[in-house]
Amino acid sequence: MNIALNLRETEQTLIQACIRQERWAQKKLYETHYPKMMGVCLRYANNQEDSRDILHEGFIKVFRNLGKYQPGTSLNAWIRRIMVNTAIDFYRKSQRRRTEDLQEAWHLTSQEADAVSTCTEKEILASVQQLSPVYRTVFNLYAIEGYPHKDIAARLGITESTSRSNLLKARVKLQGMLASKYTEHGK
Amino acid sequence: MESNRLEHIDQLAREALEKMEVPYQAADWAAMETRIDKDAFLKTRLYWLKGGELLLMLLALWLLLQFSGWQMPGMNFNSPDNSTAPTIQQSTTPQPQIQPAVPADNTPTEQEHTDQKELKENTRKVEDVPYANSKHKNQKNSPLKNVFAENRATHIANAASLPSYSSQTRAGQSIFATSSVIQTPAFLTPPSDDNYSTDSNQNTNTSLATTQRYTDFADYLPMNLTLLNQGIADDLFPTDPVSPGDPVPNRIRKPRHLRIAASPDMNMTNGGYRMGMTASGLVGVELTDKWKLESGLAYSAKIFKDLPMNEEQYPNLNDSYTKNMDWHVAEIPLHLQYTIKQSTNWRPFVNVGATAHAVLLADYGYHNGLDPMDSVFDTKREAGLLQGGNLTDNVYYTADFGLGLERQLDKNLHLFIQPTYKYALNQVGVHRDRVHTFSLVMGARTAL
Structure with missing residues (x-):
């Protein structure tokens, strides 16, 4: 109990110092949340540079709006939400409609589907990054962040049916990529 | 079946990527710092924060100075120090009573005639005097009326020509009327850097009231202290420069x-x-x-x-x-x-x-x-x-x-x-x- 209180006081002190624009506090906050937030940004970007841009833009928003943070709630969750919103903003303009050949993707065998489970974290990340921006965003928001299609549609400015369709396409494509990686490993 | 396999992808991706962490890169902080420095919103907030802190510090300093007894130079009206603002000191000499200005000999001397002529030339009309609205104005026979007018005229006149007074007055004659025969005491001679006007038509010689001359002047003229004690000191020795026609003479x-x-x-x-x-x-x-x-x-x-x-x-x-x-x-x-x-x-x-x-x-x-x-x-x-x-x-x-x-x-x-x-x-x-x-x-x- 005492430890929890001390940690909270430390976090409060850090937040107050960040609000006062003290550089040491901003650096501390950045270092503390960098690993997880960079992981979030990597899922939404298709390269390291873009993910860094999303991360930095997100942290700027964090420093600007830290005064609105409600003490007592999870700071990590609050920053993560800002990062996700920033990622969505980042790729909203770069959204492109792409057509996919679903027939090819549906011809996966059950053995290949099971093989996907053996892929590593890096391979899964690489596969997600290879998706097109809109598929990648919908997949991240639904599969990892847990947003319903209604919210995804509202955030991305698309219809619910489009959101569902994009998710399906993303899954199919992802499965295909992971399966091909498994096949390469097998060879 | 197919949908189950596809949903399996969701779970796989979630388990692998939801809590993924990337090792910290120090070089990224350098880029972040540059970004923070360029952000206009954060810079503006910083200026407001620092400005507010500075304002609070100045306010605290001002309050401290106020309550520590420090006063702005030239505004201490109660200081007994003759080197700064003047004070009117009480004289311990017995106060002579004011006598009506009725000379024993009604015939003015030649010198007195000259003095009175000069006095009239340099005197403003009683009606122009701001204190015409004072409580004495309706007292036609007030023995103080002429005293006020003449004394004020004396103040308005050239300070360099202000005479000294002898404590000995001729019987029955107002001491204010015998200015010319008395030598100017040294303490009445204005210093060269004084900035008050010697123009008799302007009431700027009231700075005379704010200098140490009043202190010595009051001592030299114990008669005035009687007037002070009678509560009409403000009329004789105004503590502020009053503009002509001040409608609130008692402020x-x-x-x-x-x-x-x-x-x-x-x-x-x-x-x-x-x-x-x-x-x-x-x-x-x-x-x-x-x-x-x-x-x-x-x-x-x-x-x-x-x-x-x-x-x-x-x-x-x-x-x-x-x-x-x-x-x-x-x-x-x-x-x-x-x-x-x-x-x-x-x-x-x-x-x-x-x-x-x-x-x-x-x-x-x-x-x-x-x-x-x-x-x-x-x-x-x-x-x-x-x-x-x-x-x-x-x-x-x-x-x-x-x-x-x-x-x-x-x-x-x-x-x-x-x-x-x-x-x-x-x-x-x-x-x-x-x-x-x-x-x-x-x-x-x-x-x-």
């Missing part, structure tokens, strides 16, 4: 004043208008004829009921939720006051400045309008400074502007009314509200 201008005031407030937030009240006590110091500087302490009660929740902060909250906020605020203002015009007994003025507000007690309550069976306060929260709240949530600053009108009642007491608008410079409270206030300040001012 006493002191370097410091106290203002006590109260006001009904209209507090405006993005959710609506709510009423409040403020009570204040301000101490002011006179910088010049027109400018005053004020600061002090105020208490303000701000009660906000049934305000909508902040959409930015709670985007997913339905519209039926409302909040109540009950604030008790301590305020420290720092204002400059400029007198637009001083006429008769009225004084219009302008008040500008800033105020630091600290929310000492803050009670928050919330209500869900969709369920009327809920109690008024579904949840409660206390977040003021004295309740464990932080500075960010409970300190805000305002830029203040007011127009006022003051009415003098007597020498020391003035009543005023002053509509004031306080524009909030930053947000406050756990819900980050910006509170602008319009106040109708009413109160009294008295000299200290």
